[in-house]
Amino acid sequence: MNHSVFNELDLTSLLSLSFSASINELHVRLSELGFGDIRPVHGFMFKCMTPNGATGIEIAEYLGITKQAVSKMVDYLEKSGYVMKQAHPTDKRGKIIVLTERGWLVVKAKEEILTEMEQRLIENIGAERLHMLKEDLKKLVYETNEGKLPSMFKPIW
Secondary structure, three states, X not given: OOOHHHHXXXXXXXXXXXXXXXXXXXXXXXXXXXXXXXXXXXXXXXXXXXXXXXXXXXXXXXXXXXXXXXXXXXHXXXXXXXXXXXXXXXXXXXXXXEEOHHHHHHHXXXXXXXXXXXXXXXXXXXHHHHHHHHHHHHHHHHHHOOOOOOOOOOOOO
């Protein structure tokens, strides 16, 4: 393999490329399991909804997008069988969006695939180096965000 191209890349480019490669592999594998209609943004949305569901407003704030965009996503995911709307437990007029059985199946598949991908990394660079990489990235995120998790996990693709 020719490493010269990669030697010229700055840290931000390497982080971006590794993120893209990971997301692409995850979604290829999900597609092979019958979840080809799931997009990366849906995974971020599901993260906000687990374990007990979320309102449209909570999802919009979490993703940093409009309520209208969330509504379109919910409609798409509801038609695909991943989510459903339920009556809000405390707000009689409100709705809460929860994962269906199919939604939970894709979450479980995602977790299994990511575990396999991480195991492959351990085989390539070793558990200690992977642990150190994760700690360094956590520190980078922590310092960049002044000790807080980013208020939103807005996908950038």
